[in-house]
Amino acid sequence: MHRPSLLLLLPLFLCLVPGGTPTTGEELQILLQFKASLETAADSTAFRSWDAGNPTCSFDGIRCDSNGSVSEIDLTGAGISGEIPFDSLCRLPSLSALSLGSNGLHGAISDDLRNCTGLRRLDLAFNHLAGAVPDLVPLDKLQVLNLSDNAITGAFPWSSLAGLTDLEVLSVGDNPFDPSPFPEVVLSLTKLNRLFLSDSNIHGEIPPSIGNLTELIDVEIGDNFLTGGIPPEIAKLSKLWQLEMYNNSFTGTIPAGFGNLSLLAFFDASMNQLEGDLSELRSLTNLISLQLFQNDLSGEVPPEFGDFRYLTNFSLYTNRFNGTLPAKLGSWTEFNYIDVSSNFFTGGIPPDMCKKGAMTKLLILENRFTGEIPASYANCSSLVRFRVSNNSLSREVPAGLWSLPNLNILDLAINQFEGPIGVGIGNAKSLYQLYLADNRFSGQLPLELGEAESIVSIDLSHNEFSGEISASIGGLKNLVSLDFESNTFSGAIPDAIGSCISLSSVNLANNNLSGPIPTSLGELTRLNSLDLSDNQLSGEIPGSLTTLKLSSFDLSNNRLTGAVPAGLDIAAYSSSLAGNPGLCIDGVGANNLSSLRRCSAAQSGTSDGLRTILTCIFSVAAVFLAFLGLYIVLKKRRAAACGGGGGDGSVVKDVSWDMKSFRILTFDEQEIVDAIKPDNLIGKGGSGEVYKVELASGEVVAVKQIWCDPVGGAKERSTTAMLVARGRRRPAAREFEAEVGTLSAVRHVNVVKLYCSITSDECRLLVYEHLPKGSLWDRLHGSTAAKMEELGWEERYEIAVGAARGLEYLHHGWDRPILHRDVKSSNILLDDCLKPRIADFGLAKVLQSAASGGAGEASSAHVIAGTHGYIAPEYGYTWKVNEKSDVYSFGVVLMELVTGRQPIEAEYGEDKDIVYWVTRRMSSRESVAAVVDGRIPERAREEAVKVLRVAALCTARLPAMRPSMRTVVQMLEEAASGRALAAIISKGEKAELGVSMAEGKRVNE
Structure with a gap:
């Protein structure tokens, strides 16, 4: 018989070839579709x-096998975006590696990934992928x-x-x-060989x-x-x-046998609850960090x-270590930083940690170190x-330490140092914080201090400095x-202090x-706090001080x-002026400062005859106004008795209103109450309604009406229909007045002024200054483009710093913090x-006090705790709040400022917010930069990223991980100075974050 021809078998072979296997031409089409x-x-x-x-095999990022079929796709960091078409990519029969990370x-x-059965490598890290795996x-x-590093x-x-x-x-x-x-x-x-499960909710x-x-x-x-x-x-x-176990809840000791890990270079078990000592680590000679x-x-x-030859990063802060540090610690390699703050270490500072000239941070705050600063650090x-x-460090500071060119912070406070500040301070061009308080420093301030032009904060209080304050201080434009409190400075306050245009706080007390008093102080428009008490100042108080908002x-x-x-x-300044026998008071202020004597005619510049005339005029006017006020009241009461109503539909009845004023007022309670009507309503919120009230004097105020409650016929007793109750329990007057009394004492340039409270049995009104720009x-989120264009980066930054200072004042300016509890951009x-x-x-x-009805703490747990999108995560498991909850909310505001986005947007995903969206993108410089609002110019983006990193610190999941508002202010000020933030968010920079937290501790406490 004849053998069948092979050509006759070809159709059979073709039938056995899988129909879905692409040819080279089809692979080309798959790749081009992928590109498209x-x-x-x-x-x-x-x-x-x-x-x-x-x-196809010549395409960038493509590798082929020996048969010319696509085997690898590597577009890592290629700047691509969009959704991955797994349905077509997984049709490439030889595909063994798909690397699309950092895009x-x-x-x-999609489930189509399951068809990539030949994959040996799948790298999709550092993207924005969502959904489930x-x-x-x-x-x-x-x-x-x-x-x-996705959003899966x-x-x-x-x-x-x-x-x-x-x-x-x-x-x-x-x-x-x-x-x-x-x-x-x-x-x-x-x-x-590598297991990375950090921050994966296990x-x-x-x-x-x-x-x-x-x-x-x-x-x-x-x-x-x-x-x-x-x-x-x-x-x-x-x-x-490398072994990283940070920020968990591990307990117990470092286990026996740990010394067997002889190759271990990076060990991080910070932020846990470990106890015991470090004896198991003594043989880990390859440690780097x-x-x-x-x-x-x-x-x-x-x-x-002390013999670890590769150690560069060493951080043990906030533990209970004691004893001395090894003398040779950090002397073998390019040692970078040490932070052993908040322990009980004794002895001297190891002298050779900067032997290789690479050390950036030496942080040993809050210990018991003694001796002098080793000369090597100069x-x-x-x-x-x-x-x-x-600490208990002493003697003179090495001269060269004052002039280090890259030094940002020099903090020698609360020790026993002595001697003068070195003249080299003028060469410290990067210095922005100088803390020397509570030491024995002496001598005159060097003229060169005025050349350290980057300084933002100087604290020389409680030392023995003497001599005159040089006019060169006027060169500190960023101060x-x-x-300078509690020294022995003498002579006049230099007029040049008025050139320090950034000054917010001046304390020269007890010298x-x-x-x-130099009139130039009145030129410091940002001045918020001025203390010149306990000196020998003479002459008159400059009228220029009245322009300041202190x-x-x-x-x-x-x-x-x-x-x-x-x-x-x-009246609020009564104690601020005491102890000046030569001061006197005249005019309206005589009733406010009764502790001061009245001025004589010569002092007031008014003749006896003119004084008599003015007295008569004022007396007649007072009598006339009194009768006019009585007439108005009686007229309204008659109208009420007849059931009359106002033209706006208000119902005027006999109600007793109690007004407590906290500043000099140009209005009375009736003028405010009469203005609570629909035409003046400018806003509503969970706390009540806000009215814009234009007073007869021309002044404009904002009136916050706290939600009121009708109890026993309150409707009939309300003075106006707009003050009818909104359905909460009756306020407890005592608690309300106590809380408002606290708020009334607040005085800060970055906090809205509270003028007075007006109360009746059912209603509570708070009268604030009105801010015209909304x-x-x-x-940020207004509907018109004009609103958006007004906020350039400079304005956004100033808003961030100013708002931070206001919150810092509320948290740290009082014996106990004043909590805001609802920080948000609309506030x-x-x-x-x-x-x-x-x-x-x-x-x-x-x-809370209004809602509690006097029921005490038991009823206060479930009162307003913020606004959705700004609420700290701890509200999910506790109703207890502290200032760190405010810090979280402020971090959200910072994210709004930098990104231009709202706290809640559909793009973030279901049940996701801006914190989630930002932190997912904080893992690389490229993705961080992409988060910044496109309207922020390129020159300001690096600064904006620094502010964004502060925001990430503020929104840390654990309250203890968040900085205080005082630390936030410092970090924001650093961002503007072009300084590197001591806080990095990404995993690879996490150790530096610890450094920043340690430094903040001094301020926090």
Whole structure:
């Protein structure tokens, strides 16, 4: 028989070839469709060679196998965005590697991924992917799975990893997965060498079987909810090079056998509850970075640490360590920083930590160090921060330390240092904070101090400085805070102080200063606090001071004479002017400052005859006004008795109103009450309604009507229909008055003025200054383009700093903090110059007292706690709040300022907010920059990113991790000075964040 021809069998072979397998031409079409489905950044060259006229294997980012079929796609950091078309990509039959990390890809990872069965490497990290991860069972050839730093939600399919036995890299951290126990299935993947599960919502204890993963080099499980002890089985991981366990709830000691990890270079177990000592670490000679801050560790630092030749970062702050630091610590390599603040260390400062000239930060605040500052640090030109406050250090400061060129902060406060400030201070061109308070420094201030032009804050209080304050101080144009209290300075206050145009606070109290108060102080438009008390100042109080908006003012115990200028003759300043026998008061102010004598005719400049005439005129006017007021009241009461109503529909009845004024007023309660009508309504909120009231005097005020309650016929007793109740329980007058009394004492340039309260049995009115430019919310999110254009970056930054200062004052300017409880952009109002004022401060507490009906704390737990989008996460599990909840809300406001976005937008995803959206993008410089509002110019973007990082600190999940508002103000001021923030958000920079938190502690306490 004839054999059949092979050609006759060809159709049979073709039938056996899978119909879905693309040819080379089809692969080209798949890639071109992939290109077409994505967008690229303007400067991206990712697809420049992706042209139908070029061979597929020559495309940038494409590799082919020996048969010319596409095997790898690598477009990492290529500037592409859009959704990944897995349905077509997974039709590439030879595709073994798909690397699309560090781009702007979004959307869900579709189930089509399961068709990429040949994948060995899948890297989609640092994108904006959302949705859930599909089952990964078919991808059993995977060796690298990297989905970290996205916005992936839902339950991660841990069980589907069981068959991925070739997996070497598992990196799925920094995603908001549903909470789950530590995935034991992972511990069966014995080829793993990198495990990254940080910030992935896992909880519970680490199983002992982690000791089976002996190939592990890198384990990162920080920022989760893990508990229990560090399993001793970790000591079996002899290849381990990096171990990060920070920000969990680990307890117990560092387990025995830890010293076997001889290759360990990076160890971070900070922010846990570990105890015991460091003896198990004494043999880890390859350590580069050791981060154990914020635990409960104790004992001494092993002397062997002094021989660690690679150690560059060393942070143990906020523990209970004692003893001395090894003398050779940090002397072997390019040591970067040390932070051992808030412990009980004794002895001297190790002298050679800057031996290699690379040290940037020396932070040993709040310990018991003794001796002098080693002379070697005077030559450490790399130093950025030198903070040794609150120790027992002594003797003179090495001369060169004053002039270090890169030093930002020099903090020597609360020690026993002596001697003068070195003349080299003029060369410290980067210095912006100088803290020398509570020492024994002496001598005259060097003229060169005025050349340190970057200084923002100087505190020399409680020392022995003497001599005159040089006029050279006028060169400090950036100076915000000046504190020379309790020294022996003499001579006149230099007129040049008026050139320090940024000054907000001046304290020269308790010195031997003499001569007149310089009129130039009145030129300091930002001045908020002025204390010149307990000196020998003479002459008259300059009238220029009346133009200032001071929240704190003290001229007491001097030798001032003459009449108190109008504007300073108010009751609130009575104690501020005491101890000046030569001062007198005249005119209206005589009733406010009864402690001062009345001025003589010569002092007041008024003749006896003219005085008599004026007295008669005022007396007649007073009698006339009294009769006029009585006539108006009687007329309204007659109208009420007849059931008459106002033209606006208001019902006027016999009600007793009580007005408590906190400032000089140009109106009475009836003028305010009569203006509460629909035409004047300008806003509503959870706390009540706001009315704009134009007074007969021409002044405009804002009236906040706290929600009232009809009890026993309140409708009939209301003076106006607009004051009818809104359905809450009857206010408790005593608690309300107590809270309002506290708020009335607030005096700050960045806080809205409260003029008075007006109350009846059922209603509560608060009268504030009116701010004409509306709220920050209006300016950022308003409907008109003009509103948006008004806020350039400079204005946004000034608003951020000003609002922060206002909150700082509320939190730190009182014996106990005043909590705002509802910080948001609509509660930050703007004046004519777009300067911010905090509004509705403490109003939630006022409402609480109004709602409690005198029921005490038991009924206060569920009162207003903020606005959706601004509410701190701890409200989800506790009703207890403190100032850190305000800090969180302020962080949201900062994010609004930098991004131009609202706290809640559909783009963020269901149940997501701006904090989630921003923090997901804080992992790389490129993605951070992309978050910044496009209207902010390129030259300001670096500064904007720094502010955004402050915002990220403020919105930390744990309240204890958030800085105080005082620290926030400092960091914001640093951002404007072009200084590097001591706070980095990304995982790789997390250690630096710890440094910033430690430094903030001094201020917090």
